[in-house]
Amino acid sequence: xxxxxxAFYGILFLASVVLQxxxxxxxxxxxxxxxxxxxxxxxxxxxxxEKFGAALGFVYGIFEDLIVGRYIGIQAxxxxxxxxxxxxxxxxxxxxxxxxxTIAAFIGSLIHGFLYIIVLFCLGFYSNPFRSFFPVIxxxxxxxxxxxxxxxxxxxxSKRKLFRTLGR
Amino acid sequence: xxxxxxxKTFFLTVVVALAxxxxxxxxxxxxxxxxxxxxxxxxxxxxxxxxxxxxASKVDSFFNAAFSFMKLRSENERLKKVIEDLKxxxxxLKEYREENIRLKRLLDLKETLNEHxxxxxxxxxxxxxxxxxxxxxxxxxxxxxxxxxxxxISDRGLVGRIASxxxxxxxxxxxxxxxxxxxxxxxxxxxPGVVEGLGPNTDELQLIHLPYDAPVGKNQVVITSGLGGxxxxxxxxxxxxxxxxxxxxxxxxxxxxPFVDFDRLEEVMIITGVENL
Numbered sequence: 001x002x003x004x005x006x007a008f009y010g011i012l013f014l015a016s017v018v019l020q021x022x023x024x025x026x027x028x029x030x031x032x033x034x035x036x037x038x039x040x041x042x043x044x045x046x047x048x049x050e051k052f053g054a055a056l057g058f059v060y061g062i063f064e065d066l067i068v069g070r071y072i073g074i075q076a077x078x079x080x081x082x083x084x085x086x087x088x089x090x091x092x093x094x095x096x097x098x099x100x101x102t103i104a105a106f107i108g109s110l111i112h113g114f115l116y117i118i119v120l121f122c123l124g125f126y127s128n129p130f131r132s133f134f135p136v137i138x139x140x141x142x143x144x145x146x147x148x149x150x151x152x153x154x155x156x157x158s159k160r161k162l163f164r165t166l167g168r
Numbered sequence: 169x170x171x172x173x174x175x176k177t178f179f180l181t182v183v184v185a186l187a188x189x190x191x192x193x194x195x196x197x198x199x200x201x202x203x204x205x206x207x208x209x210x211x212x213x214x215x216x217x218x219x220x221x222x223x224a225s226k227v228d229s230f231f232n233a234a235f236s237f238m239k240l241r242s243e244n245e246r247l248k249k250v251i252e253d254l255k256x257x258x259x260x261l262k263e264y265r266e267e268n269i270r271l272k273r274l275l276d277l278k279e280t281l282n283e284h285x286x287x288x289x290x291x292x293x294x295x296x297x298x299x300x301x302x303x304x305x306x307x308x309x310x311x312x313x314x315x316x317x318x319x320x321i322s323d324r325g326l327v328g329r330i331a332s333x334x335x336x337x338x339x340x341x342x343x344x345x346x347x348x349x350x351x352x353x354x355x356x357x358x359x360p361g362v363v364e365g366l367g368p369n370t371d372e373l374q375l376i377h378l379p380y381d382a383p384v385g386k387n388q389v390v391i392t393s394g395l396g397g398x399x400x401x402x403x404x405x406x407x408x409x410x411x412x413x414x415x416x417x418x419x420x421x422x423x424x425x426p427f428v429d430f431d432r433l434e435e436v437m438i439i440t441g442v443e444n445l
Contacts, residue, residue: 014213014216017213018213018217018220019220021213021217021221021222022217022220022224023220023224026227026228026231054181058184063209065195066205066206066209067206067209067210067213070195070196071192071195071196072191072192072195072206073187073188073189073190073191073192073195074188074192076188077188077189077192080184089386105202114418119189119192120183120192122180123189123192123193123196125196
């Protein structure tokens with residue numbers, strides 16, 4: 001069971017990395033593309049709690065850092081913190097609706113983006129952090145829209161499944 | 169025990185965070201080489217990324233082509249509309265140019281004739297709807313000082329005379345009408361005659377009452393003779409196109425091609441007064 005889950009998250013990660021480094025380049029809006037790896041961390045944290053979120057954020061982050069090869073640890077740190085924060089937020093929000101995960105995606109993306117900037121700024125790698133605020137907000141909106149779309153599709157397919165079951 | 173575990177987790181988190189921060193600091197600057205772990209991940213993903221990117225580029229080119237096609241189509245529509253607008257504008261401008269040329273000619277005529285005639289310009293606003301009469305309507309009438317029988321000319325020659333007048337319009341009886349006969353003469357030989365229209369379906373005229381031996385030949389210019397008191401002397405009418413004997417053998421007639429193109433008249437001048445002739 002654990003192996004299955006590990007394989008699932010591993011494949012999800014690989015698919016996300018590949019998609020983000022290739023296909024999503026063509027879906028840029030306002031100069032930004034969605035952060036699929038972050039979205040997986042956020043949604044998982046939202047539904048499975050802060051500990052799982054932090055662990056997943058750390059693992060996904062460190063692998064992402066290794067692939068990117070620069071500022072190794074930044075994604076691990078920020079995604080871990082984001083996963084933790086969203087996990088706590090998830091406990092306070094009602095899960096079974098469309099709005100909550102969408103809000104979580106937006107807030108989680110903002111937390112991640114601002115943390116990223118703050119950490120790098122504090123370590124002396126960013127001279128003007130304010131310049132990156134807009135991209136962070138754009139990514140947050142983009143992630144929010146993707147979450148909404150995914151959950152709408154899920155809701156539609158589950159309703160169809162329910163109607164099919166009732167029809168039988 | 170639970171509290172101890174909590175402290176442990178907190179301690180572990182702090183250690184991990186500090187380790188990560190150190191790592192970030194260490195790996196933040198440009199390094200000449202990746203370490204083996206980074207290189208392994210990079211190498212592992214490279215072929216997949218390459219394949220997906222290639223496929224994505226093809227899909228992107230396809231969509232780009234589709235989008236550019238749609239863009240081109242809408243641009244084409246827009247440009248077609250622009251062309252239509254420009255054509256319309258061009259037609260209007262051409263119209264103004266032609267009008268300008270005609271008015272300039274009229275102005276020249278006015279300047280030439282001003283010494284002898286008082287002239288009023290008018291625009292042709294209508295033609296007789298029937299085939300039997302050769303008349304046209306102009307936009308000047310009684311209020312503009314236009315009176316019945318006043319001669320009407322264009323820059324090319326005699327047009328006709330005012331047949332009836334209302335407050336703001338007048339009807340011009342053309343010289344091509346059978347009732348619009350004009351006392352005329354051959355300019356070179358001073359041979360007098362009467363110019364009248366040949367019929368309703370032609371703009372040609374004929375100079376009648378010419379003696380059999382009158383010196384009339386082709387291309388001679390016909391002008392008004394001033395007899396009859398309606399038209400002043402010397403207005404150009406047309407040129408002789410052909411000379412034919414009358415059936416009685418005593419007279420002959422000349423077919424006249426008028427200088428004025430009656431089908432394309434748009435502005436005319438009315439001679440409202442004759443001075444110092």
